[in-house]
Amino acid sequence: MQIHVANLSAEGLRLEDRIDPGKLPDLAALQQNEDCRFEGPLTVSLRVMPSVGMFQVEGLIKGKVILACSRCLAVTECPLRNTFRLTFARRIPGDAADSPPEAVELQAEELGVVLFEGDQIDFRDIIQEQVILAIPMQPICRQDCRGLCARCGANLNDGPCDCRGDNVDPRLAILKTLKFDS
Numbered sequence: 001m002q003i004h005v006a007n008l009s010a011e012g013l014r015l016e017d018r019i020d021p022g023k024l025p026d027l028a029a030l031q032q033n034e035d036c037r038f039e040g041p042l043t044v045s046l047r048v049m050p051s052v053g054m055f056q057v058e059g060l061i062k063g064k065v066i067l068a069c070s071r072c073l074a075v076t077e078c079p080l081r082n083t084f085r086l087t088f089a090r091r092i093p094g095d096a097a098d099s100p101p102e103a104v105e106l107q108a109e110e111l112g113v114v115l116f117e118g119d120q121i122d123f124r125d126i127i128q129e130q131v132i133l134a135i136p137m138q139p140i141c142r143q144d145c146r147g148l149c150a151r152c153g154a155n156l157n158d159g160p161c162d163c164r165g166d167n168v169d170p171r172l173a174i175l176k177t178l179k180f181d182s
C-alpha cells in the first residue's frame with residue numbers, strides 16, 4: 001500500500017485495500033511464534049490529505065485475530081479494529097548534517113510525525129504497527145469465563161473441580177475473602 005505524493009490533488013485521496021497479514025513481515029513473525037493467528041484479510045481504509053508540505057493520514061483497520069483466552073486458554077476469535085491519525089513529513093536531507101538520522105527519527109516520533117523520503121509513502125510499517133496495537137492484551141473467550149483452577153488446572157467453565165477450596169492452606173485463606181475483577 002503505497003502512494004505517490006508528487007501529484008496529489010488538494011482534495012487528497014482515499015484508499016481501500018484488503019491485505020493478507022501473512023505478507024506483512026512483523027505480523028507473519030507473530031504467527032510464526034504462535035503468538036496469534038490472523039483470520040482472513042485485513043481491511044484497510046486510508047484518507048490522505050495534503051497540508052502545508054505534510055500529509056495528514058486517517059486510517060481504519062479491521063480484521064480478526066485468533067488468540068488463546070487469557071483465563072482458560074480456549075481458542076478465541078477477537079475482532080481487530082483500530083483507527084489512527086498520523087502526520088507524514090518528508091525527511092529533509094540537510095537535517096543529517098547536524099543530527100544523526102536516529103535522533104531526527106526519535107524527535108519526529110515524539111511529535112507524532114512519520115518521516116518518509118522522496119515522493120512515495122509506503123504505509124506498510126504503519127499498518128503493521130497499528131494492527132499490533134489493536135491486538136487485545138488479555139483476550140477472553142466470553143465475559144464470564146471462569147478460567148482454570150489454579151490448583152488442578154481444570155477448566156472451571158466445564159463445572160467446579162474437586163478442589164472446592166475446602167482444604168486451602170490457612171496462609172492463603174485470606175485470598176478467598178478477596179474478590180478479583182479481572
Ligand SMILES: [Zn+2]
Pocket residue numbers: 069070071072073074140141142145146147
Ligand atoms: Zn476463557
Ligand SMILES: [Zn+2]
Pocket residue numbers: 149150151152153154161162163164
Ligand atoms: Zn481444582
